[in-house]
Amino acid sequence: MIELRDVTKTFPQGKGEGGGLRAVDHVSLHVPRGSVYGIVGHSGAGKSTLLRLINHLEEPTSGSVLVGGADLGALGERGRRQVRQSIGMVFQQFNLFRSRTVLGNVAYPLKVAGASRAEARERAAEVLRFVGLDGHARRYPEQLSGGQRQRVGIARALATSPGVLLCDEATSALDPQTTHEVLALLERVNRELGITIVLITHEMDVVRSLCDRVAVMADGKVVESGGVYEVFSRPQHPTTEAFVRSALHDRPDGPALERLRARHGGRLVTVPVTGDAAGGHELSRLLREHAVDFTVAHAGVGEVQNRPLGSVTLELRGAEADIDAVVARLGGLEKAGAR
Amino acid sequence: MKADWNTFWVKVVDATGETVYMVLVTLALSAVLGMVVGLALYATRKGGVLQNRVVFAVLNALINVVRPVPFIIAIVALSPVTRSVVGTMIGTDAAVFPMVVVATFGVARIVESNLLSVEPGVVEAARAMGASPLRIVLTVLVPEALGPLILGFTFMLVALIDFSAVAGTVGGGGVGNLAMTYGYLRFDTSVMVVAVAVLVVLVQLAQLLGNLLARKVLRR
Known part of the structure; x- marks a missing residue:
């Protein structure tokens, strides 16, 4: 479903000095359709950049990114926007539109994708039912709890029926109980809707309860990847080791x-x-x-x-x-x- | 010769009408122009949705040149331009021109800084949905910043009432002109007091209106 081929992302740093910051360093990954793929690593390991390379919010310095067979690098800006409509994204800080109601937030990506007002509202209501927030459609984000806000974020990401959902530390701003609820929702998204999920997290428990496959990042490189059980039961790299210990x-x-x-x-x-x-x-x-x-x-x-x-x-x-x-x-x- | 208040109040009403006219026309024009310049400034800055170093530098420099000039100097300095654009240097329309010029750049800064206060994450979310830069500006940034924008425009509105009075003293008409010709030059304290009172009331009304609107948008 998602294929990263030898992808590198270097950020220019200051003036003059050569090199710059290499956030993602020659990473190749394959995310199978329908899987839940976890990317773990300490903060600053390049996870966040890697996730943004998948929908080309960041353009790779070299290497190529394929989503559902489409090479995003080969597409123009317009084509890329088209592809982004089929990739949902969920954020740590939710990033909801404060000026819009819950329904307005969920309907927004549908309008971007060209749906009529009536279609957008109908579909938004349907997605809100799926995440269990149909009673809150007319409220504003600030009137909701953190967990409810993230469910709105997920509903918004699901509105256009994407094939892929990218989760950027989706539970890191939530308390343990709410984290559990959001993870259960993401599991339903994967199981019932068949959506491929790529999530980044620094919480091992998230990977443990949700993911089939995992990649461990350190200093911009993927140091280990594979089935979650295989990687966790035989950690090879110190970073993996530390994560396994932190969970167990x-x-x-x-x-x-x-x-x-x-x-x-x-x-x-x-x-x-x-x-x-x-x-x-x-x-x-x-x-x-x-x-x-x-x-x-x-x-x-x-x-x-x-x-x-x-x-x-x-x-x-x-x-x-x-x-x-x-x-x-x-x-x-x-x-x-x-x- | 002091003002005879049995007949003079008509002049006060006319002058107030002129002031309101100058202020509202200026606000309408500078709001539109300032919005455009402010959006351009925001979009072309480093890391902006339409990053463009040259456009940004030119706009930025222009604003920094115009803004510190005292308004009374701006009126005089712009007068040749005013004459060629409006056709005269006297009266309310002649006053509106320099007011629009100065206010446009003030509004541009207000728009820019309020857009900058919108959380980048919200913009990123819209980008991730495949929204175009223009759509993001119009349907995300402006609505998200609307509350503070209204307060910024209110600030501008109050400043314009002040500007209009200044313009009035150099032949621009309105309450400022009234205060100058009847109050100051004829030492008529009653006219001066009334003129000041009218300005105070106008400012209060503007602020009240702005606060009400902003509160409605901000839902608090």
Whole structure:
């Protein structure tokens, strides 16, 4: 559905100085039709620019962007505006028109797309029903709560029945309860309307609950990408690692590890939990075989795409040689705090 | 010879009519012209929807040259142009010309700064929907900035009442002229007091009207 081919975006910086700021650095991505694609990274990693390259709000310095087969770089400004009408966009700060009612906001993109006043109002009312705000059509944005405003933002983005929805930190300005509601709405958008969603976020939980695929960005580059479970269960890059940890809180580190060491005299090892039953049996068989006892010292397990993911830190007690043998046999076992 | 108020009030009414005429004609013309210049200024600035360094620099410089000139000097300096455009240098129409010139650039600045106060995110949202630059200006920027714009225009309206009085003192007609010829030159305090009172009332009415409109648009 969306294809980025070796896309780079450099912003000119100051006067004279060569180079400039490379916000997006040779990124290639493929977003399959109907998927929910998450782009994560710290602020300043280039996510926001990357998202704006997709609908050409930012023009790439090099490389090409294809949406639904159309090469946006090859189109003129007029053609690009046409394509933008089939790409919805949702913003962190909602960016609603304060001078227009809820209905007026949702009807606006339809008017841009050339619909008559009556058509626009009818379709806008229909979309407002979908997001559950049909009773608020005549109100103004400032009369709504944050969650309601974002639902208006989503309704507005959906008005023209786009094939793609771009979400720029759509839940970052919302409290956890409201975030949950908005994510549930986005899931319906994907499932019931079949709309491909690309979202950028710095909240791992958003990716965990919504996305099929994920790309991790650092310094303008995509450092890792793939299925959400695959990327999260085997993080390769420090940024990915940090994000996974922030979502699962499963591995004790720093002071927490020191406290564990003070409490537990035995050897601490961290075992990944992946919902793979065989691994668990193997561990318990090994411990029995070598007469090693264990106590759970720390654990953090969450669900990613309906599969458990996380780790357990165990304190092992027994003969040194036996513990060594257990650790050696299970390649998956790791020293606590090693990662 | 002091004014005989049994007959003089007719002159006051006529003069007030002239002042209102000068102010409203000037406001209408300068609002349209100033809006165009202000929008051009906003659109052509760096990062604007129709970025154009040359156009921006020229407009910007023009405004900065015209705006600091004291109005009484502007009237005199523009008088040759006024004569060739209006055909005379005396009377209300002759006063309207320099007023329009000066007010246009004032309005342009007001329009520009109020458009700049519109959140860029809103413009970005409209761009993301595929709206053209012209559509964004007319259907997003102007409506979003309408409340402050009305207050800005009100400010201009009050300034124009002041301008009209200044123009009156150099042959422009209206309440200013009345105060000058009957109040000042004949040392008639009663005329002066009435002239000032009329101006105060006009300013109050203008401000009241502007505030009401702005409140309606801003819904508060």
